[in-house]
Amino acid sequence: MxxxxxxxxxxxxxxxxxxxxxxxxxxxxxxxxxxxMRPTDIYAALATARFLAAHELIGAAADAVEASGDPDIELIDLRTPMWFGAITLHNDEETQG
CATH class of the missing domain: 1.20.5 (Single alpha-helices involved in coiled-coils or other helix-helix interfaces)
Known part of the structure; x- marks a missing residue:
């Protein structure tokens, strides 16, 4: 060249x-x-996505329990993955009416 x-x-x-x-x-x-979009809007979107992911996890776990057909399986608590904040959700039968 x-x-x-x-x-x-x-x-x-x-x-x-x-x-x-x-x-x-x-x-x-x-x-x-x-x-x-302001920083508060971005924060709200991320917080909403976190709880939506937890809701989807609950739905998927409930579907898996129902699909198993075993009446002895009881869904007590769930833990979201670390990238969604590692939230542990407990099912407290005493507080549900």
């Missing part, structure tokens, strides 16, 4: 990197201005 070709290839790479950076900046600005 001749010296002129190397310079043109280098300029082409710099221009390409600049256009990718500008594209990423446009997407970031669009997300910040169009969605208008």
């Amino acid at each position: 001749a010296y002129g070709q190397v310079r043109i290839a280098l300029v082409d790479r710099v221009v390409d990197a600049g256009s990718r950076l500008a594209r990423a900046g446009r997407v970031a600005v669009r997300l910040l201005t169009v969605t208008r």
Whole structure:
């Protein structure tokens, strides 16, 4: 490769990197201005997702118990995975009326 070709290839790479950076900046600005999500909104969405995952876990465990067909199986407590906050949910029969 001749010296002129190397310079043109280098300029082409710099221009390409600049256009990718500008594209990423446009997407970031669009997300910040169009969605208008504040930090409290993001926190609320994450907290809601955490409890929705726990609800889905309860439903899946109840379906598994029902599908087993064994009347002696009793669902007492569940523990969500660590990435959902490791919540332990207890089924207290005395408080249910």
